[in-house]
Amino acid sequence: MCLGVPGKVVAIDGNCATVDFWGVRRQVLLDVVDEPVAVGDYVLNHVGYAIRRIPESEIGETLALFEELLAQDEAADLMASDVRAEIAGTGAAPDGDS
């Protein structure tokens, strides 16, 4: 539950962003993020809300951890299963490919 998961913003409609998480498009709410978010930005998602816009210079290192985690077997890796639960906490995108 402490985890936040990064994803790339591909569209914004009001306070709702469509965010790409490793090819899965989901909806994330922007109500509590404290900086303006634009298409192309990366945001850290926690239980369906963006809690931080990740500075561009920090994207690589933030993504690296999660790239690795998602390659793990969910059943055998507690962090990997937590990451997948975070992604599941976002809303289904109307035009999503998931």
Place this chain on the structure above:
Amino acid sequence: MATPDPLAAFREMKFRDPARAQAMIDALGRLTAAIGRSPVSLMHVCGSHEQAIAKYGLRAMFPAALRVIMGPGCPVCVTDTREVDEGVALARQGVHIATYGDMLRVPGTVMSLADAQAEGARVHVVYSAGQAVELARRLDAPVAFFATGFETTAVATAAIVLNGLPANLSILSAHKFIPPAMDMIAATPGLAVEGFLAAGHAATITGWGVFESFAARHRMPVVVAGFEPLDILAGLVKLLELVRDGTPAVANMYPRCVTRAGNLRAQEALWTVFEPVSGRWRGIADIPGGNLAFRDTFAGVDARRRFALDAAPLASPASPGLAAACLCGSIMAGISSPTDCPLFGGACTPESPVGACMVSSEGTCKIWHQYGGYPDLGDMA
């Protein structure tokens, strides 16, 4: 403008580089030697930190004099029996319960939500606060969102409240606020923790500045750290430096997510909706300011005020059985390790948990059961 390769750091193994890890392990050895006490005990308060420490076997690499223990860093685990009883009581009154998956099997006094579900109560797993709202919109019946989690997660609950809830949705808040629990533990006689590793994503919300008064009050350093193995090792090196120098300062080793002020917009949502109140943390204590309760302005969404909630019949002391031997409380207080518990791995397993620490993916017992906790490689040297 050239697009930076987003995985460049990963390819460079910046956060996994064995040489860097070894250099930090060496630094830990030098620092503990310079401090000259054994053990030097440091506490972290985050299930994700424990997952990384156990999964990557970091404890086996630590110098013998360094003890890194997990405090109350699992929000599911510190949800009090009484709070589970309230959820069960609501469910048995016919209210639909929406809650995070880990909560299902957390034991109440006589039953868990999963047990209530087996008896016919309607319990739904959600992964976010927004899904509880969607559930309430689909159902023509009262729904209560049994909301757990630390301040990071409470922000999402606050956000749905501020957006306006469907009339049939109320919230049973079991949200907890970590800093007062750190205060309580730092003041525990005989615990001998000399520094805290603070959780990166809770601090994303609160900012690292929230720990400054703590550090001054307890004359104890705090370092905010991320979740990669090298993030954690770097955090521990920094923390030991502060211990060695006797500097009760706060250091931020996770600047890619954490600022001094934190996320002010999220804080505003959090403190508009919730206020800190005293409350019981399972197995630990009543912690002043440790629970997040709805302010009177939002009394209308508070399940405790909307329903005549009587969990007393569930709290009647039945035979405590195995639960009496469970060490969850002292494990979360950092006094015991899972392997000190007579039930660990025998009567208590992830398939058949006795205590909450064996239920959640962030519980110390479940993590140690999965990965091993304190591998002793001494014989292999």
